[in-house]
Amino acid sequence: MSPLFIFLIFSIYTILLFFITWLTSRRSNNDSYYVGNKSSPWYVVSYGMIGASLSGVTFMSVPGLVGTQQFTYMGLVIGFLFGYTIIATILLPLYYKMNLTSIYEYLKLRFGFWSYKSGSFYFLLSRVIGASFRMFLVINVLQIFVFDYWGIPFWLVVAVFIILIILYTFEGGVKTIIWTDTLQTTFMLLGVIFSIFFISNELNLGLGDIFKKITDAGYTKLIETDWHLKNNILKQILGGAFIAICMTGLDQEMMQKNISCKNLKEAQKNMFTFSGILLFVNLMFLFLGAVLYLYTTSKGIAIPAKTDDLFPIIAFKYLSSFAGIIFMIGLISAAYPSADGALTSLTTAFCVDFLGFKDKSKFTEKKKKRIRYIVHLSFAFILMIVILIFRALNDEAVVNAIYNAAGYTYGPLLGLFAFGLFTKYSVKDKFVPLVVIISPVICYILSCYSEQLFNGYKFGFELLIYNGMFTFSGLFIARKKN
Secondary structure (H helix, E strand, O other): OOHHHHHHHHHHHHHHHHHHHHHHHOOOOHHHHHHHHHOEOHHHHHHHHHHHHHHHHHHHHHHHHHHHHOOOHHHHHHHHHHHHHHHHHHHHHHHHHOOOOOOOHHHHHHOOHHHHHHHHHHHHHHHHHHHHHHHHHHHHHHHHHHHHHHOOOHHHHHHHHHHHHHHHHOOOOHHHHHHHHHHHHHHHHHHHHHHHHHHHHHOOOOHHHHHHHHHHOOOOOOOOOOOOOOOOHHHHHHHHHHHHHHHHHOOHHHHHHHOOEOOHHHHHHHHHHHHHHHHHHHHHHHHHHHHHHHHHHHHOOOOOOOHHHHHHHHHHHOOOHHHHHHHHHHHHHHHHHHHHHHHHHHHHHHHHHHOOOOOOOOOOHHHHHHHHHHHHHHHHHHHHHHHHHHHHHOOOOHHHHHHHHHHHHOHHHHHHHHHHHHOOOOEOHHHHHHHHHHHHHHHHHHHHOHHHHOOOOOOOOOHHHHHHHHHHHHHHHOEOOO
16 A cells, blocks of 8 residues: 555545534534533444544554463453443442532542542543553554655654644534544444454455464463463453543543433443443454464564554555555544543543633633633643653553553542542541652552562552552541541
């Protein structure tokens, strides 16, 4: 595939996205931007959330993980199901009962001003890091296979990508994203299905034969029992449950879509449907990864140093042009959800939590809209800077990098919400910022020296749980005597 042809595909898809944006953002206002006027169909939200949850990370990194971790990633996905059940039965009823726009308003009502600001700050930090990682992964592929050929610098590609996202989220917000995510989920899943089909054809094997070969090659191993390893099954399930609770249930971006449903019952139906489908979709990505490794072995292709590059290298350099087109569309579909929801949720959290937009006497609707535009543009610029920094520092598979970062930034949120929900204590609010700073620092030190301190034990995604426990303990120490 020529770089010009790849760029043409990207342009056509973007035009289609902007057409949907135009349809959904007409007569929009602040309420439609933040909560979609509380009228989003639950089944549309559920389907679109699959693409938003997977993004470019799953599309690129998860297939690459199969080479070293086989199918043990499914332990994490099984953990997600437990986490989503807790979200549907505990967190969503709370958010609807309190009629929240920003879910961190709960911390203000429960503990006070500094707890509220601390919770929202950690969301802003978490989402900036996570969205930047996801966007970097996809933009980097475009850079390598398209824009390096024309000598266009990486920073300019990032800037153009950010501008496109600004343009189609600027007005409609959540109301637009609900529908654009649906389009993107469809193309992402088609990209995976067709890629498996094309590679099977190249190997002259049916799906049954493919499954037998990847089983014989050992790729379908689901359970790792060695407790020293990061992908130990118990660590994966526990880590997955708490990652789901934090990165979905305590995350403004994901919950903003849920609370845009008409009522609690529909939001819960959305959550249960989404979690069931996600199980099979992740299994499909792992199957794709096994097929990719089977193909490299059959054709004598060298495995790239960064396994994230495996899928694009095979799609662009070894398969047919049509297969490359399918991959490109799937990749673009994975790219946009990484940023559109993040930009909208960052803007929402900052405007509501730090600028006080829910106080109707503070600003007129016209002034709120003008300030919202400025905040939206500011966060877009921040995302661009972080992407450039990440490109300079990146040295590991992005899927691991995101979940490792989540262990440090979502842990304090886990501790704050858990203490609020499961105890009746109040806290000395002014000490909360200190608690949520100390907890991640302790976790970082433990992670660096875990092998020396704990007889070769390596922390995996369960680090998030310990971070939440340290925060919970700190809040208990700082509780008020009733």
